[in-house]
Amino acid sequence: MPGLYIGSTSGYSGKNTVTVGLGLALRDAGLSIGYMKPVGAVPMETKSGLGDEDALFVRDALGLAGDAAHTPVAMTPVVVTHDFKAAAFEGTLPGMADGGLLDSIARAYTGLAWGRDVMLVAGSGGMYSGKYSGVDAISVVRRLGLKALVIDRLEKEPSYDLLLMLQEQLGGQLAGVVLNDVPPASLEEVTGHLAPFLEARGVPVLGVLPRDPLMGSITVGDLAHRLGGKIISAHHKTDRVVSQFLIGTMQVENFMMHFRRKKNAAVIVGGDRADVQLVALEGDCPCLVLTGNLYPNDVILTRSEVLETSIILVREDTFTVAKKMENLLTRHKMRDAVKVRQGAELVARHLRLDALRATLGV
Amino acid sequence: MPDYLRLAPLFAPSSVAVVGERDRISPASPACMALAGLLAAGYRGGVHAVNPAAGVGGGRMPELVPFAGAEELPDGVELAVLCLPRERLAAELELLDRRGVRAAVALASGPPDQGRRGFFSERELTRAAVDAGILLLGPDSLGLINTSSDIHIGFPAARPAKGGVSFFSQSGAMCACVLEQAAGLGLGFAKFVSLGGKALLGEADMLRALGDDPETTVILGYCESVENGEDFRTAARQAAAKKPVLLLKAGVTRAGARAVSAHMGLAAGSAAAFHAAFRQSGVIEVRETAELLSLARMFATQPMPSGPGLAVVTNAGGPGILAADACAEIGLLTLPRPGSATLERLSRALPGIASLYNPVDVLGDAGADRYEAALSALAADPQVASLLVLLAPTAAARPLETARAVIRVAREDNPGGKPFAACLLGGESMRAGRRALLEAGIPCYDFPEEAVAALSALCGHGEVPPPGLCEVPASGGENGAGPVDGCGAPWDDEALSIVESARGLGLGELCGVEALEAAHAAGLPVLSTGLARTSWEAARLADDMGYPVSLRLALRDAGPEAVPADDAARFARLADAADVRRAFAELTNRAARELPDAPALGCLVQAAAPETAxxxxxxxxxxxxxxxxxxxxxxxxxxxxxxxxxxxxxxxxxxxxxxxxxxxxxxxxxxxxxxxxxxxxxxxxxxxxxxxxxxxxxxxxxxxxxxxxxxxxxxxxxxxxxxxxxxxxxxxx
CATH class of the missing domain: 3.30.470.20 (ATP-grasp fold, B domain)
Structure with missing residues (x-):
């Protein structure tokens, strides 16, 4: 039974999205799939032992929740906890030096793969993450004899140097690469120039996923949670999505100009800037983020309830919040059903499933 | 030298020169108006004019020959009134200095400069005044009044009565407003100062001078910003130890603070800091203009009561109840039951159905006689420290006669010298009565609540001994016992080293164990705390400390606490090593999930707090x-x-x-x-x-x-x- 490792050049690149999209597509094609995430970096205690939050989410999205073999411990034999790291750095981690950790991964893999047409093995972080304890993607791929699909999320341009290095290290085991989050402006350059270059150097490009505003968005409720803020109005509207942000420290006239151009932008503004708050509320922004722990006045609160726009109150100043928000919008976990559907659709439409199946032999 | 003497050239100059612009010689020019105002006030010292045409000062001094420039001024001019554009002030001060002028008032001339230009021109002016050694009031002052030496500069329309109240204000408009309002309230002034831009003389200088001024019995002030907090506090403390100081601080709300900064280009300081500064200096903080005037009337005319007992005499139930409510709400005054001797006198003087208990109701058909009898009885009662007379406009009310009766008792039948206040409810019919009371120096209010508030403030001020100068510890004191004793543990300079080394690393904030160590070195009692990077380290620390212990996440950067408060309770009292290890895993795992951007260092292990703390x-x-x-x-x-x-x-x-x-x-x-x-x-x-x-x-x-x-x-x-x-x-x- 063949297995596919789904890794990426860095964290937050779309591994879960592609895994789910790919898994569902294979399942729809009538194949029986198995799933594991051998190294977990998002520890979560469950009734049946320590697992990984990502792994549990993807398992459920793939419809494997009821499968008896897919327990949290089996799916993620290595969970990186605080203690794990400390022990690894001290050189006291059992299984680190003698390959015991890899052995346990191999055992779990065998167990899960039993009777499946294809196994999906998801990575954690980048392709080299976990090297310190001997469980990096390269080692896992080699040990389990997998094919590897590497996702590269565009930061200005593809990480072609890194992809070529991976090609050298993995050789025939590199099934191909998926270029993710390609902005419309770069689409032509990527498909016209870079993809052919990579193909010519032995790195098959199995998909180019265009940027999707929904995938890079976060709900108001999650945003409040991640910012450590408090929602103080329109509590029933926290499912609206935020895909960008705008800082409302300028004069109202200038603010209006920027505001009209940005869709689904949360407005970060000082709690004492009622003028900007009012304009933002009436312009239907998904939420206001008020900084400095300053309560807005009653007019603003009432208006936000009437216009059903949540207000998030945060402690930090505008600059700090904006910095956090920038991180948040590009680096957060996929957790809601809407995004799973959207992601699956993206993958189904843009991934060359036939080529991948041919490589895997299924 | 007492401070009022230091400012004598300003308040009581022997000779004044008004300096105007060369090309503005109309009678409406600021210099001509200032000159006319000074002459009209009857100033008896020498008056000189620089530039304004002769005779325009109302024609009263046809012999006044204007000089062409300040350099021609004779010797002995103490005060110069400058009606010049701002950019010429600095140079003029230098000229005046050479002629021996000791003080100057720079009157407003056009809208004040703002922004950078305003900032630097004001700094230059300050320097010029300091260099010249001239006491400069302003720039942008609206004027200065000293009723005892007939100094009247600016404020063209006003002629305030003589009295014991002195007022200073950063806002010129507030000066004008208070001046006009006070005339109708029977308030007399000693000094009246518009500080303007405060290039040199500010609130602290006024507090010092007015505190020392024998003619001032009450100091009122309107402040927007204060530049030197320590100087202000010292001056306020010294003044408040001598006489009541009532200050109105504007810009205590955020909106207000913004307005102040727009107005003056200065930070207004936090409201909380001002409240504290006022309270700790013994200053009575006033929150609104009406209150300032209402308290001023009380403090200017009435002695401090010897206790909280207030007797209320009324001719109607409602106002009496309102007064009683107000007393209870403010909480400084009580309404004592009259003593038995008083009750006897009251029962003899009042009809059988009158209420003899406090408030004493002399009934709606009462004339002046019942009021007089009741007040006379109550003024003699040792339980009563202050008296409030309420008069509602009933058919039988005799406002003027009642007012006279009140005045008679207050003056002639008031052995303890107890403070009196009156409240004549109503309009036109009460006017004569009010005027009589005001003229007799008995504060008269429109509503009972206002009267009670003023009496309460008087009582509150009388009750609290003014903060003695020795009570407030001097700041500084690097060595020795330090500024504060009684902190318990001694000070260790290690606290400063910890802070310094954090600063050296470019950190903006210290938290976790280091902050606790610094606190410990500073002599604060700190719960024994250790940072554990692993669960077994946590268990070992807990073993050493003894159980129960509490566990808290330690983040590398000070971020929001990862654990909601209700959850934190679960980690507050851990009973054994197994619990500690479980808690450690749970906390750090959660941090990995929920705070991926704020890496956790581990957990703080701390001796558990007592359950009832x-x-x-x-x-x-x-x-x-x-x-x-x-x-x-x-x-x-x-x-x-x-x-x-x-x-x-x-x-x-x-x-x-x-x-x-x-x-x-x-x-x-x-x-x-x-x-x-x-x-x-x-x-x-x-x-x-x-x-x-x-x-x-x-x-x-x-x-x-x-x-x-x-x-x-x-x-x-x-x-x-x-x-x-x-x-x-x-x-x-």
Missing amino acids: FELSVGFVREAPFGPLVFFRMAGMGDVASGDATDAGDEAARRLAPLSPADARAMLREMRFYPLLRGACGGEAASLPALERLLLGVSRLAVRAPQLAGALFSPVFAGPRQARVAGARLALR
Whole structure:
């Protein structure tokens, strides 16, 4: 039974999205799939032992929740906890030096793969993450004899140097690469120039996923949670999505100009800037983020309830919040059903499933 | 030299020169109006004019020959009134200095300069005044009045009566407003000063001068900003020790503060810092203009009462009830039951159905005689320290006769010299009565609540001994016992080293174990705490400390606490090593999931707080212009390092450092939950001396570590024997 490792050049690149999209597509094609995430970096205690939050989410999205073999411990034999790291750095981690950790991964893999047409093995972080304890993607791929699909999320341009290095290290085991989050402006350059270059150097490009505003968005409720803020109005509207942000420290006239151009932008503004708050509320922004722990006045609160726009109150100043928000919008976990559907659709439409199946032999 | 003598060239000059612009010689020019005003006020000293055409000063001094320039002025001119554009002021001061002029008033000439230009031109002016050694009032002053020496500069329309009230204001418009209002209220003034742009003379100078001024009995002031907080506090304290000082601070709300900064280009300072500065200096803080005038009337005319007992005499039930309510609400005055001798006198003088108990109701058909009898009886009662007369416009009311009766009793039948106030409810019919009372120096109000508020303020001021100068510890004192004693533990300079090394690393904030270590070195009682990087380290630390222990996440960067408060309780009392290890895993795992951007260092292991301890927050924040403001409140109430009241219901006690032991005591006592700390409702009491020591310790830290912008110690667990700091955050400058 063949297995596919789904890794990426860095964290937050779309591994879960592609895994789910790919898994569902294979399942729809009538194949029986198995799933594991051998190294977990998002520890979560469950009734049946320590697992990984990502792994549990993807398992459920793939419809494997009821499968008896897919327990949290089996799916993620290595969970990186605080203690794990400390022990690894001290050189006291059992299984680190003698390959015991890899052995346990191999055992779990065998167990899960039993009777499946294809196994999906998801990575954690980048392709080299976990090297310190001997469980990096390269080692896992080699040990389990997998094919590897590497996702590269565009930061200005593809990480072609890194992809070529991976090609050298993995050789025939590199099934191909998926270029993710390609902005419309770069689409032509990527498909016209870079993809052919990579193909010519032995790195098959199995998909180019265009940027999707929904995938890079976060709900108001999650945003409040991640910012450590408090929602103080329109509590029933926290499912609206935020895909960008705008800082409302300028004069109202200038603010209006920027505001009209940005869709689904949360407005970060000082709690004492009622003028900007009012304009933002009436312009239907998904939420206001008020900084400095300053309560807005009653007019603003009432208006936000009437216009059903949540207000998030945060402690930090505008600059700090904006910095956090920038991180948040590009680096957060996929957790809601809407995004799973959207992601699956993206993958189904843009991934060359036939080529991948041919490589895997299924 | 007393300060009023220092400012004598300003307030009582022997000779005045009015300096105008060469090309503006119309009678409406500021210089001509100033000259005319001075002459009209009957100023008897020498008057000279530079530039304004002769004779325009109302033609009263046809012999007044204007000089062409200040350099021609004769010797002996003490005060110059400058009606010049701002850019010429500095040069003119230099000229005046050469002619021996000692003081100058720079009157407003056009809208003040703002922004950079305004800032630098004002700085230049300050320097010029200092170099010339000239006492400069202004720029942009509206004027200066001293009724005793007939100095009247500016304020063309006003002719205030002589009296004991002195007023200074940063806002010229407020001066004009108070001046006009006061005329109708029977307030007489000693000095009246519009400070304007405060290039040299500011609030502190006025407080000093007016505090020393024998003609001033009450000081009123309107402040927007204060530049030198320490100087202001010292001056206010000294003045308030001698006479009542009533200050109205504008810009106490955020909107107001913004308005101040737009108006003056200056930061207005936080309202909390001003409240504290006023309170600690013994200044009576007034919140609105009406209150300022209403209290001024009371303080200017009435002596301090000897106690809280107020007798209310009324001819109608309603007003009496309102007065009683107001007393209870403010909480400073009581309505004592008249003594038996008084009751006997009252029952003889009043009809059988009159209410003899306080408020004493002389009934609607009462004339002046019943009032006189009742007041006379009550004034003799030892329980009664102040008296309030209420007169409603009933058919039988005789306002003027009643007013005269009140005046008679207050003057002739008032052996203890008790303060009197009246409230004549109604309009036209009361006018004559009101005027009579005002002229006799008995404050007369329109409504009972206002009268009670004024009497309460008088009583409150009389009751609190003015803060003695010795009570407020001097700041500074690098060595020796330091500025504050009674903090409990000694000071260790290690606290400063910890802060300094953090600053050296470029950190903006210290938290976790380092902050607690600094707090410990600063002599604050700290719960024993250790940082565990792994679960087994946590268990070992806990073993050493002894169980139960509490566990808290330690983040590399000070971020939001990862664990919601209700969950934190689960980690507050861990009974054994297995629990500790489980808790460690749970906390760090959760951090990995929920705070991927804020890497956790591990957990803080801390001796558990006693189960019944109160959770409090103590800290300080440096507030311009007054310096560190120490605060104290329940933990979890808007725990921002600023100590600002943010959440509704947030209650905090605040005082400016350095705190005296009395300040610390008062801070605890003014909290609404103070009875709980004392063990009300059957709970266990917290050790108040321990909390006082903690407050003093925080004050000492604030004074000795100027590199700290603020500090928050939260939670502080206050138990029956001790108070312990469990969490600390230090904000570096």
